[in-house]
């Protein structure tokens with residue numbers, strides 16, 4: 171475990187707290203039945219109510235290789251965290267996403283700290299050097315985690331900086 175890759179699911183922005191678990195199950199079905207993977211690709215998913223779901227089995231107990239980055243070495247050595255929503259179209263700074271931002275910040279901070287890692291450190295995988303907390307688009311040509319998601323990740327008052335403060 172060397173870092174965390176941030177994703178969005180690019181799914182619906184409007185869903186109830188009760189619907190979230192079913193949405194997670196639908197991703198699991200898609201990844202297993204449609205994609206032919208052994209389990210859900212993301213290690214964790216976070217919803218707009220601050221609920222955190224374990225994606226790939228065993229991820230809460232330790233590092234489990236996921237299928238989220240589209241780059242083998244990145245999948246092998248990082249934790250994939252997916253924010254449930256579309257942050258290409260919805261501004262993650264809006265108040266409706268307060269609980270998701272808070273839960274995502276705490277989840278990633280916990281994961282890094284368990285491995286003695288800090289978010290502003292670098293990691294090099296697949297011949298590429300990025301921050302330990304990076305966006306999917308840093309590793310692959312994809313919009314993920316959305317324009318607003320990536321801006322929040324990189325901002326001076328955003329996700330990476332907030333985790334660094336929390337762990338200092």
Ligand SMILES: [Zn+2]
Nearest residue numbers: 177178306314
């Ligand atoms: Zn992604």
